[in-house]
Amino acid sequence: MSKSYTETDTESYYDAEDGIYRVVWDEDGSVHWGVFDESTGGDFLKASANLNHIMVDKGLIGEDARVLDLGCGNGTTAIWLSKAHGCQVTGVDLSGVRVDNAKEARLNQLPDLQDRLAFEKASATELPFEDGAFTHVWSQAVIYHVHDKAAALSEAYRVLCDGGIMIFDDLTKPQSNISPDGQEYVYSRLLYDTDFSFDSYQDALRQEGFEVLEAQDLSEHLKTSYLALAERTPKDEGEHAEHFQWLTTAYQETAKAVDKREVGWGLFVCKK
Secondary structure, three states, rough: OOOOOOHHHHHHHHHHHHHHHHOHHHHOOOOOOOOOOOOOOHHHHHHHHHHHHHHHHHHHHOOOEEEEOOOOOOHHHHHHHHHHHEEEEEEEEEOOHHHHHHHHHHHHHHHHHHOOEEEEOEEEEEEEOOOOEEEEEEEEOHHHOOOOOHHHHHHHHEEEEEEEEEEEEEEOOOOOOOHHHHHHHHHHOOOOOOOOOHHHHHHHHHOOOOEEEEEOOOHHHHHHHHHHHHOOOOOOOOOOOHHHHHHHHHHHHHHEEEEEEEEEEEEEEEEO
């Protein structure tokens, strides 16, 4: 791995970048990639919502579920999940700014929905919950940031009940040879590195005790997501013009990195 990043690095990054993400990704504060099909066309927000529906279906999440949203960010998806499917959702995130945003958003919901939601600041490597507390662990675009991914997978396994489902997506590293542009615009930009390829990720899950029910390589959708994000990035001359110009380049280069097999994206469904 080219550089070791810490939880403090990641926390600082996401505490500072929330406003930028809301301008480019989703004004409601949701930050994850999308799955594109005939129903979404090239619409990034529709593709992001499509991923949510796919994960609910594959995870068999219903109103009796107790879901841990690992890396919940601003709570947008957790609130949608509980509102749409009636389940209990507990969200955790490393960013205090985003957890505070999630708590504030929870208070704007109807009382019965508030009762099904909880948010707290916590690390994925040390979850403050009892063994078997949840029927599902849900995570979107998170674990690649965790400095000790094996510990995060172990903790997810621990807090799942027997027969519980973990459904999540994450970045993968198809090859170890990364170009300077790939390093700058993907790995350094996102403050991460990983030893997991699409296949070795599944091996790591099995080593933790999971049964891998399904694994899907979504790398082409990652490419399409970043091309769509490049189009969504403002082209104005305002206060953040220089940063937005750099982001546009970074998103375009990330799409190229997918073509060069320097970064990939997988969806995993696992059972305890």
